[in-house]
Amino acid sequence: AQARLLLNAVAAAIEHGFEARPLIGGEPYPGEGAAVFDPALHSRQVGTVLNATPDMVTRAASTAAAAQGAWDRLGGVRRAEILERAADLFERDMAVLIALCVREAGKTVSNALADVREAIDFLRYYAGIARADFAEPKVMPGPTGERNELSLHGRGVFAAISPWNFPVAIFTGQVASALAAGNSVLAKPAERTSLAAYTAIQLMHEAGVPGEVLHFLPGSGRVIGTAMVRHPATTGVVFTGGTDTGHVINRMLAERAGPIVPFIAETGGLNALIADSTALPEQLVRDVLTSAFDSAGQRCSALRVLFLQEDIAERVISLIRGAMAELRIGDPMKLDTDIGPVIDGNSLAKLEAHAKRMSREAGFIAEAPLSDETRDGFFFAPRAYEIDAISRIEREVFGPILHVIRFKATRLDKVCEAINATGYGLTLGVHTRIQETVDFIRARVRIGNLYVNRNQIGAVVGVQPFGGEGLSGTGPKAGGSHYLHRFAVERTVCINTAATGGNTALLSLD
Ligand code: UN1
Numbered sequence: 166a167q168a169r170l171l172l173n174a175v176a177a178a179i180e181h182g183f184e185a186r187p188l189i190g191g192e193p194y195p196g197e198g199a200a201v202f203d204p205a206l207h208s209r210q211v212g213t214v215l216n217a218t219p220d221m222v223t224r225a226a227s228t229a230a231a232a233q234g235a236w237d238r239l240g241g242v243r244r245a246e247i248l249e250r251a252a253d254l255f256e257r258d259m260a261v262l263i264a265l266c267v268r269e270a271g272k273t274v275s276n277a278l279a280d281v282r283e284a285i286d287f288l289r290y291y292a293g294i295a296r297a298d299f300a301e302p303k304v305m306p307g308p309t310g311e312r313n314e315l316s317l318h319g320r321g322v323f324a325a326i327s328p329w330n331f332p333v334a335i336f337t338g339q340v341a342s343a344l345a346a347g348n349s350v351l352a353k354p355a356e357r358t359s360l361a362a363y364t365a366i367q368l369m370h371e372a373g374v375p376g377e378v379l380h381f382l383p384g385s386g387r388v389i390g391t392a393m394v395r396h397p398a399t400t401g402v403v404f405t406g407g408t409d410t411g412h413v414i415n416r417m418l419a420e421r422a423g424p425i426v427p428f429i430a431e432t433g434g435l436n437a438l439i440a441d442s443t444a445l446p447e448q449l450v451r452d453v454l455t456s457a458f459d460s461a462g463q464r465c466s467a468l469r470v471l472f473l474q475e476d477i478a479e480r481v482i483s484l485i486r487g488a489m490a491e492l493r494i495g496d497p498m499k500l501d502t503d504i505g506p507v508i509d510g511n512s513l514a515k516l517e518a519h520a521k522r523m524s525r526e527a528g529f530i531a532e533a534p535l536s537d538e539t540r541d542g543f544f545f546a547p548r549a550y551e552i553d554a555i556s557r558i559e560r561e562v563f564g565p566i567l568h569v570i571r572f573k574a575t576r577l578d579k580v581c582e583a584i585n586a587t588g589y590g591l592t593l594g595v596h597t598r599i600q601e602t603v604d605f606i607r608a609r610v611r612i613g614n615l616y617v618n619r620n621q622i623g624a625v626v627g628v629q630p631f632g633g634e635g636l637s638g639t640g641p642k643a644g645g646s647h648y649l650h651r652f653a654v655e656r657t658v659c660i661n662t663a664a665t666g667g668n669t670a671l672l673s674l675d
Contacts, residue, residue, distance in 0.1 A: 168500060172274065174260035175498075179268050183212030185363030185383055189225045191376020196221075196383075201360060204271035204506040205497055205542040211268045214359040217382040222351065222392040225380035229322045229349035230398040232377035237319045237347035241299030245292035248341055251372035252288040255281065255337075258368060262333050265361035270332050271506040271543070273497045276460050279623065283334035284365065286626035287644065288341050294649045295345040302658070310663035317653040319347025320427070321400030324393040326386065326414070328406045329508055330463045332358035337365050338626075338643055339403045340379065344369075346652035348401065349378045351393050355406075357508055359383040386410065394418060401427050401652060405465075407561070408432040408636050429651055431631075431638040433561040434465045434591030437584050438621065439606060441574065442476040444596035448618070450484040453567070455620040456594060458492065458533075458547045461507050462565035466592045466614070466622045466631070469562060470555050472580050475571045482530055482569065485549055489531040492547060495538035504533075506543045507564055513543045516564040523550040523566070526557065530569060555583050577602070581609040591633035594621040613637060 183201075187194040196215030203209040236244070255262065259281055266277035302314035323343035327336040336354055343350045354362030366381045382389050394402055394417045404414055411430045418426045438456065440449050456468035473481055497505030507513050523529075528551035535546050547565035552558075558568060572580050584593065593612040595603055603617055613633030614624060624631035630645025632638050641647040665671055 171260060171263070172498070172500070175264040175267065175274070178261040178264040179211070182210070183265065183360045183363075184215070185212065185359045186215040187217040187221050187383060188366060188370075188376065188381040189221055190228045190380070191370060194221055201269060203268050203542070204508055205538075205544075207541050209268070211265075212360045214383050216384040217389050218384075219388060219392040222382055222389060222396060225351055225382060226322060226393070226396045226398040228377050229351060229380055232375060233319060233321055233347075233349040236344075236349060236375065236378045241295040241345075241347075244299070244345055244347065245295040247373040248288045248292040248295070248345060251341075251369045251374070252285045252292070254368040254372055255285045255288065255365070258364070262361065262364055265364060266332055267497050269360050270329060270358050271497055271508060272460065273502050273505050274500060276505075280331055280334045283331070283626060284337035287334065287338035290627045290644060291338075291341045291345040291649060294646060298649065299345070299347060299653070310661065312660045312662050314658045314660075316656050316658070317346070317650065318656060319343075319349075320652060320654050321348060322398050323348045323350050323401040323403055323652065324399045325350055325352045326390050326393070326402070326404045326406065327352075327354055327362070329355035329357040330460065330465075332361035333365055335405050336362045337369075339405070340366075340369065342643075342649055343401070343403060343652050344374060344379065346649045348652060349380075351380050351382055351399065353382050353384065353386075353389050353393060356383070356385055390414075391417065395421065397421070397423060399426065400424065401429070403429040403652070405431040411638075427651060429639060429641070431465070431633075431643060432636060433589060434467075434633060434637050435470065435555070435558060435561055435587045435589040436466065436468050436592040436594075436621065437470045437472060437555070438468050438594030438596065439472045439577075439580055440477065440481070440596040441474045441577075441599065441602055443598040443602075444477065445598075446477065446481055446484055449481060449596045450488050452594065452596070452620040453485065454488050454492070456622055457567040458504055458565045459620075459622060461504050461545065462547070463507060463563055464622055465561075465637075466624065468567065468592075468594060468621055469558065470568045470570060472570050472572050474574055476574075478569075478571045482551070485567075485569075486531045489533045489547060489549065492533040493536065494533060494544060494546065495536040504547065504565065506539070507545050509543055512564065513545055516545045516562070516566065519562050519566060520548055523548070523552075523568075527552045527568070555587060561589070577605060578609070581606060584610050584612075588636040589633065590635040591637040592616065592621045594619075611635060613642065
């Protein structure tokens with residue numbers, strides 16, 4: 166009954182149509198409009214986005230730079246209170262945020278709910294770090310007659326460039342971390358999901374983040390992202406998206422004169438799961454399907470390559486076939502739908518092309534059935550193929566395609582080497598009942614998030630800090646206690662207390 170109430174609220178939220186526009190200094194700006202359509206149904210317009218221009222980026226950047234000092238001086242406690250208030254407002258408006266994740270990004274209702282919940286978790290978690298680490302200076306031990314303090318401050322203006330696959334969570338997480346650490350923010354949502362991001366920004370403003378501190382600049386990466394990254398007022402960049410785009414941003418930053426700008430990047434993955442002959446087949450198959458196909462495989466954490474020890478391979482592959490036949494692919498608004506559409510036609514074409522190549526080069530395992538509801542949207546039937554080496558997959562395949570490779574028990578070291586050789590290092594699953602197998606793998610594979618006997622998606626903020634190595638990103642891990650420090654500068658203050666008669670305090674004017 167509660168789910169139905171929520172769905173009614175969600176449906177009502179969708180009816181009125183949405184509009185997103187640039188927000189600079191809290192003021193809405195005009196722009197050239199682009200219609201946003203539902204990936205699950207081509208004819209359904211969800212809203213309109215008015216895009217920013219490079220001139221607007223310049224205006225926002227100078228306003229942001231001028232406002233940053235006061236935001237930093239507000240202190241960690243006050244900023245935390247504002248972010249916590251934002252978390253409450255996200256809870257109040259959850260139905261709208263969920264509606265937008267479903268209709269704009271094609272997420273299932275349960276994935277949309279998780280997306281919004283994660284955003285709320287990010288707001289509260291980073292608020293907690295702001296209270297703990299950004300409020301009072303830390304007093305360092307030192308000789309008598311001297312007081313040494315270390316304090317953390319915002320770096321200045323952060324450009325936040327976010328992806329479409331977590332339109333609320335990652336967008337809000339980036340913005341909240343930069344704000345918590347005392348920075349102003351130029352936020353550019355993914356082009357595909359500006360409506361959800363706009364709603365999130367409005368709630369943060371309503372919570373008390375000044376418009377001069379937080380600016381919203383929808384538009385393409387090529388035009389708006391470039392203008393933000395190149396602007397001399399931008400003193401830090403946080404980015405989640407493809408590894409190739411990460412390189413482009415890094416090059417632009419390298420070409421800039423002046424201070425060297427820190428770059429926090431969370432990029433792709435080519436994630437594996439290793440299952441030995443002691444794995445419990447039913448549990449393994451359930452976790453494989455969740456890891457590979459949930460969110461239509463559109464997570465950087467998603468499973469792409471399943472390594473099966475040969476003794477169990479036949480049995481597991483036949484269970485995968487059976488389970489894939491049961492998947493429900495269709496309208497993401499229906500509660501019994503497992504998998505919704507992929508994000509757009511471009512993504513669909515890439516997946517079709519990969520599937521075509523696999524049908525020539527690989528062994529076919531299964532293709533899940535598409536329901537009638539998928540006729541007028543960007544739907545891709547999940548597939549599974551058997552391949553002989555992970556090196557057959559040249560780059561991240563961002564969608565519901567699973568690859569299976571058989572291995573001999575004596576070759577586990579080669580499996581670890583092959584995974585490392587991809588250059589990515591984001592998530593890895595291990596299914597085994599043997600401790601030494603876990604120890605052997607974790608000592609060899611360079612991986613950010615390792616999951617044992619469970620699925621390998623859905624890292625929990627604060628509990629499972631998320632992020633990888635190598636081609637998967639620069640770190641530090643989102644939702645971890647070190648993350649905010651990368652958004653900050655450290656300042657050391659040394660006071661000669663002997664000069665004031667051994668008292669730690671100087672005289673006060675009042
Ligand atoms: C991404 O898909 O870009 O653990 C990263 C997870 C999510 C992944 C987010 N935190 O599945």
